[in-house]
Amino acid sequence: MTLKAGGALALLLLAPLRAFAAGWNKAAFGSKSIADALKALGAAGPADTKDIVIEAPQIAENGAVVPIEVTSNVPGTQSLAVLIEKNPFPLAAKFDFPEGALPYVRVNVKMGESSNVRVVVGAGGKFFTAVREVKVTIGGCGG
Amino acid sequence: MAEPIRIRATLKGDMAEVRVLMGHPMETGQRKDSDGKLLPLHFIQQVTVRLNGKTVIEGQISQSVSRNPLFSFRFKGARAGDKVEIDWLDNKGEKNRAEAAIA
Structure with missing residues (x-):
């Protein structure tokens, strides 16, 4: 294999990684509180x-x-995290908005039992939060 | 082979609403099969949304997201024909991608 071809191959292998620049925050998603x-x-x-x-x-x-729809009216919102307080691992989703998207998301989540749903928004290095209670008739994690 | 991603991107004034449906079991690692054996964790971890080639949303999700994840996202200043691309990557390294034009 020539050097040039090797370089092209390396680029090909790296290409899929660039689609997921943010990585997955194992520590945050593995947290139990x-x-x-x-x-x-x-x-x-x-x-x-x-x-x-x-x-x-x-x-x-x-x-x-359980459909959860979140709109942030916090000026300069850059990220938005959805946490289900009573799920075994509360952090359900986190979205970063580099530029161009509105700070809005709708996502369906599983809830094991009635719980507060907490949203945390990041804007300019500061963090803001709001909460909403959802009562669950039949839990949706095990079974 | 993963099921295809379905994207519906529609304009409402100058705002685009993008609905994305991903076929995925999103196993929590807590469910049992018919023989009583635990089904292993299997869930999408990362979702990337691009508009005309530029990353506009980077999502990280957990097994708490429902089976066959359905998302809505919104963009400002979008036009008909703009290209929306969606990529996902799961905890087993499986991935999928799709693209659609805003209608």
């Missing part, structure tokens, strides 16, 4: 805000599919 997860995300001690709108059913009949 919201406090530990936030620490691992570098977002410990967020301030309460009314500028995060969480839409979710008050009562979810099926914990396997």
Whole structure:
């Protein structure tokens, strides 16, 4: 194999990795409490805000599919994390918005039991949070 | 082979709403099969959304996201014909990608 071909092959192998530049935060997703997860995300001690709108059913009949819709009105929102307080591993999802997307997401999550759903938003190195309670009739993690 | 990703991207004024459906079991590692054996953890970990080649959303998700994940995202200043690309990568290294034009 020539050097040039080797270089091209290396580029080919690296290409799929570039699609996932952010990596997966194993420490945060492996945390068993919201406090530990936030620490691992570098977002410990967020301030309460009314500028995060969480839409979710008050009562979810099926914990396997609970739609959570989040809009951040915090100026300069760069990231948004969704945490389910009573799930074994609370951090469910984290989204970074490098540029061009609105700080909005809708995602379906599993909830093992009734729980607070907490959203933490990062903006300019500061962190803000809001919470919403969802009651679950039938849990959706095991079974 | 992973199931195809379905993307529906529609304009509402100058805002695009993108709905993405990914076929994936999203196993929590807590469920048992019919023989009572635990099904191993198997879930998407990373999701990337690009608009006209530029990364606009980088998502990390856990096994807490529902089976066959369904997401909605929104972009500002998008136009009809703009290209939306979606990539996912799971904990076993399986991946999938799809693209669609905003309609």
